[in-house]
Amino acid sequence: MPLFDRILIVDWSGAGQPVTGKNSLWACLARREGDGHAMEWIENFPTRHAFMQRLDAVVGATVAEGERLLCGFDFAFGYPAGTAERLTGSEDWRALWRKIADEIEDAPDNRNNRFDLASRWNARHFPGEPRFWGRPHQHVYADLSDKKPPASTNAPLAFRRSEQFAKGAKSVWQLTYNGSVGSQTLLGIARLSRFLDDSGHGEHIVVWPFETGFATTFEKPVVFAEIYPSLFTLAAQDEVKDQAQVRTVAEAFARFDADGRLAALLDRPPMLSDEEVATALAEEGWVLGIGHRELDVAGDDTPLWPAGLLPHKGGERISVAAEIPLAVPGKRKTPGAQSSAVAAVPDAAARHTPLSPLVGEMSRSDRGGYSP
Known part of the structure; x- marks a missing residue:
């Protein structure tokens, strides 16, 4: 039986002003209909504030209708082991989330203080051994360099343990330049932490795997998880890459949920030691799907390849057909959805989506770079 009635996939943005199109915030909601899923909407949000209003509506509708929701966000949910203790005095992911939320300023128009904060934290918490780096060349910060600092021992x-299995992944300490995820992580964690504390929905939400362990069943109806879209190769489409990513991942997870493979992705990665599991659950988190090299479920030998274990050119390359109906009579709309912003989705049943790029084809900018 499927675990979720709705799957929301979010391509986050670290932009410093309202922006749409390439390298902006896109989200896609898939909804279970009978034996399949339908794309309810794909939308481009100009600001993080606008998206959080939609998230509030989606979570509220899910809870009110007695359904279950998986929300996948493509920014890091944790920092390398030792960060939380250095910044908060406690090896606790939630203490770090609240620390970030307390000090990040993120206005409704996307103006934010992430570079100022990174500079202050380098001086205060990492004196002589800065961790955060990367800044706009036209701005100068006392303790934030535009160059990568020497690696600390x-x-x-x-890097976190999960990122060692994700070929091409960038460090959370890098705040700008192509492929960086540091800005998205600071701004994303701040937004989700405040949502958990202030939205009124916190009692219905769990954050995987911090609050759940590597579980496949959940007591609460809404699950937040970190995702990495570059686990999935994009079929050639005439659309913005970020739009294609959220659609592709939503379709794949919907299919996996329908045939039982999503539960396997939520399970403990087999290569982790007990100590590494403890670190992931306490502070670093994990990326949904990484570590499950091959899933043989329901008679289907379609594997999910983690980015660090990609098939090589000339070798086997598996694809999965997206079997998601589009037109569903009487389909309900999520409160707050704008019909004018719903993107047309091509015939999913005719599209084959490879699950991962080949070695050497990993996107270097899947999570977006600096937007002033």
């Missing part, structure tokens, strides 16, 4: 290190 002391915790926290540059």
